[in-house]
Amino acid sequence: MSEHGDQVPGYRMIRMEALPDAPAAALADVEAWQARKAYPDVLGGGGAIFGVAEEIDTGGWKIVSLFSTPYPQGARDTMAMTFREQARAAEDAGDTETQREWLRNAELLDWEALDELTVLGRRFRIVRGDQFIRMGPTGPEPPRPSDPDPAKVGHGHEYRGRTKGFVIDPFTPTGMSEGILRMELLSLVHAKGTAPSAVREDSLRALETHxxxxxxxxxxxxxxxxxxxxxxxxxxxxxxxxxxxxxxTYLRVMAPVMEQLDEETKAEYGRLADRIDAERCDEIVIDGCRTRIVRVERLVRIGPDGPEGPRPSDPDPELPTSVQEKQLREEGVLDEYRVRDEEETEQRRVAEEQAKEFLRLFEEQKRRREGAAEA
Structure with missing residues (x-):
């Protein structure tokens, strides 16, 4: 099924199919439909995110990185790292010429803010995604029962998710609820007066280009x-x-040091963290404020030439790594550290003390979780 019929370009198609032979997918589709009623409003969810994708011969673009950096340059740095990994693989295989080509392009990214490169016939692109949150009378949508959540307490970082390796391809069939959501999200633009004019103009332009x-x-x-x-x-x-x-980690490690908590508040934060660990709860009250684990929908727009890249209005404050290093050296920031006066010495002492406290609290949390796992 397509949103405009059968005579539209493939990149505009949304194929919605029933999923009777996939119980997990069918359950997820039912939950998505129920979420439309409980959380009817769709709002922006914290700005754009970026990742790296490679065009594949079978159609579509495969994501080859995590998809979470808030700035395009972070994804460009990841692309350079991907090229260096390919160079190491070529070196291990004894292919010096291929190794040199991957390294040449990695070094190019160290100096230039490039959003697409073709290396040895393989096409890579920095891909942009929009984030959205469903909102209802009780607040934003929490995780759904069908959302994968396999990691044990304290090991959430070990689960890399399903995004890396995901293929961006509009021809892939989807459930009815997801297809409807895609149509809803694709029509959204920044309302007049809710964003800078350049941001709004880019969102309107994307309706036509992607x-x-x-x-x-x-x-x-x-x-x-x-x-x-x-x-x-x-x-x-x-x-x-x-x-x-x-x-x-914020409650046990970051807040006590960064916010200079007193012992009573520190103990209360620790109890809250213990409760989150014990119950795996998705909502808790911290200092009188409700804090909730929230589900974030992420959409990549697609045009005739594939997924959308960074927009001119997207914040991009970071410089390529070699440019940044050159600039810091010219400013003397990377010169050997010299203590110039007593104030600077005191600042250094405070920083060292904070670092020691961070490490102590982090190790304390690690031992607590290891003990809980053994129990």
Missing amino acids: PGGVLLPAGFTAAEFSDGHWAPTQMTNASPQGSRDTLT
Whole structure:
């Protein structure tokens, strides 16, 4: 099924099919439909994210990296790392010429902000994704029962998720609910007055240049209700447990040092973290504020030439690594450290003390989780 009939370009098609032979997929489709009723509003979910994809011969683009960096340059650095991994593989195979070609392109990315490269006939691109959150009367949508959450407490970082290796291909059939959601998300643009004019113009232009789209596997974050609205408090994770672990690390390790908590508050934060670990709960109250693990929908727009890359209005404050290093050297930042006065010495001492406290609290949390796992 397509949203405009059978005579439209392939990149604009949305093939929706019943999934009777896939019980897990059918259950996920039912949950997606139920979410439309419980959480009817779809809102922006924290800005664009970027990853690296490679065009494949069978059609579509395969994601070859994690898809979470908030700036295009982070994805370009990942592309350079991918090329260096290919160079090492060529070196191991004794193919010096191929190794040199991969390294040449990796070094090119160290100096230039390039969003697409073809290396030895293989086409790579920095791909842009939009994030969305479903919202209802009780707040944002939490994880669904069918969302994969296999990691044990404290091991959320070990689950890399389903995004790496995912193929961006509009021809892949989808369930009815996901297909409807794709149509909804593809029509969304920034309303007038809700974003800078350049951002709104880019979102309107994308309706024409990249009218198709594919949903990536869902991500997860923590959001806090404060001053009458919900706001994300961490980067997107691959699983609900990854977000819970990020939250408990903040409560046990980051907050005590960065916020200089008193002993009573530190103990309360520790109890909250223990509860999250014990119950694997997705909502808790911290300092009177509701904090919830939230499900994040992620959409990649597609045009005639494949998935959308970075937009001119996307924030891109980071420089290529070699350019940044050159700039820092010219400014003297990378010169040998010299203590110039007593104030600088004190700042260094405070930083060292904070680092020691971070390490102590981190090791304490690690021992606690190891003990819980053995028990």
